[in-house]
Amino acid sequence: MTILQDFLKDLEELVNFDSGTRNSAGTTRAAEIMKRHYESIGFTAELVDLGPDCGKALRATNKPGAKHFDIMLNAHLDTVFPDGEAAARPFTQDGKRGYGPGCVDCKSGVLSIFYGIKCARKEDIDRLAILVCCNPDEELISPWSSPWLLEQGKTADRVLICEPARANGALVRSRKGSAIYTVTFHGLSAHAGNEPEKGKNANVALCRFIDAIYTKCNDFKRGTTVNPGIITGGKIVNAIPDLATVKLDTRFWNDDDGRWIRSQIEEAAKKEWAPGVTAELKLDSWLPAMPLSDKTKALVDVVNQSAKEVGFTAEWVDAGGGSDGNHIAESGVPVVDGIGPAGAFLHTAKEYVDLATIERQVMLQAHIYSHI
Ligand SMILES: [Zn+2]
Numbered sequence: 001m002t003i004l005q006d007f008l009k010d011l012e013e014l015v016n017f018d019s020g021t022r023n024s025a026g027t028t029r030a031a032e033i034m035k036r037h038y039e040s041i042g043f044t045a046e047l048v049d050l051g052p053d054c055g056k057a058l059r060a061t062n063k064p065g066a067k068h069f070d071i072m073l074n075a076h077l078d079t080v081f082p083d084g085e086a087a088a089r090p091f092t093q094d095g096k097r098g099y100g101p102g103c104v105d106c107k108s109g110v111l112s113i114f115y116g117i118k119c120a121r122k123e124d125i126d127r128l129a130i131l132v133c134c135n136p137d138e139e140l141i142s143p144w145s146s147p148w149l150l151e152q153g154k155t156a157d158r159v160l161i162c163e164p165a166r167a168n169g170a171l172v173r174s175r176k177g178s179a180i181y182t183v184t185f186h187g188l189s190a191h192a193g194n195e196p197e198k199g200k201n202a203n204v205a206l207c208r209f210i211d212a213i214y215t216k217c218n219d220f221k222r223g224t225t226v227n228p229g230i231i232t233g234g235k236i237v238n239a240i241p242d243l244a245t246v247k248l249d250t251r252f253w254n255d256d257d258g259r260w261i262r263s264q265i266e267e268a269a270k271k272e273w274a275p276g277v278t279a280e281l282k283l284d285s286w287l288p289a290m291p292l293s294d295k296t297k298a299l300v301d302v303v304n305q306s307a308k309e310v311g312f313t314a315e316w317v318d319a320g321g322g323s324d325g326n327h328i329a330e331s332g333v334p335v336v337d338g339i340g341p342a343g344a345f346l347h348t349a350k351e352y353v354d355l356a357t358i359e360r361q362v363m364l365q366a367h368i369y370s371h372i
Helices: 003-015 024-040 103-119 122-127 146-154 202-217 255-270 294-310 324-329 355-371
Strands: 044-048 057-061 071-076 097-099 130-135 159-161 171-175 177-186 225-233 243-252 278-287 316-319 352-354
Touching (some): 003 024, 003 355, 024 044, 024 057, 024 103, 024 130, 071 324, 071 355, 097 103, 103 130, 103 352, 122 355, 130 146, 146 324, 171 294, 171 324, 177 202, 177 255, 202 225, 202 243, 202 255, 243 255, 255 278, 294 355, 352 355
Parallel strands (some): 071 130, 171 316
Antiparallel strands (some): 057 130, 177 278, 225 243
């Protein structure tokens, strides 16, 4: 059997049962299957308990006692799909593409790590301390596994995230961080016709606030963005609105810029944008940036060199969206992403994995071990 045939057989096993993030038994089953695979090549593998709300994670290594690893690899075990999806549309392939829930996001990535190790030169694997961490909750932005991933990442010199490569095969060398804020404006209601002067207009304050913060912080060149994605305010048209709320999605290429946006929002929230209206600010979430640091550039060079040996030129993108790479990069360890097989239409029934990229990405990983 070829690498691709073996891979597709193992992929079919991983795709053909439900493993949505909320299906703890399903994600744990995926971890158990990968544990079996790693044990078959002499790795030490264990299931990691991340609490009662999610399935088990998988931790596998060839150097069980090591405190420090040359490389860590990560991909996630969960999918976005509800129970019943695997039975409704089990794994199929047409010679060009493979289909099925989570086939490329991220089951192919999970498997590619194992195959990359299997296909690497034995002397490289013996020489290096390798750590594999697969988490069960990425599709919910890793609420339970991110502290664990961050801790594991701190023990490694470099990290590869095996999320799918882009549909055109491109890899990801940096990702924006993001923070979400809720700003609530409190005013005073009054009849819009009889005594409008007695009202304190929360909607007007909100509009002025948004305009100011958008003008100040939204800078496509610098890469800082503020999106007032959800606005609510008022209940009826003929009363002064006493309550208005905006949810702001903010993005940044480095955490300093993220903190700068935060300080601007904090300052703006203290101002009185309409007479008598006050604002209350809440930080809903904070995802650090995965920056293109000098250490990351060195890792990009290693990947480029390995790609050349496999016979292709690695293309790179800087992505506006986040992944587990963002959580792990917080400690300063260099992280690159998109090292899994390529595909498209993630999170939909049209999702596919591009079969032509499976062996390529596996061999890319295998060659990386020779250069670290
Ligand atoms: Zn996904």
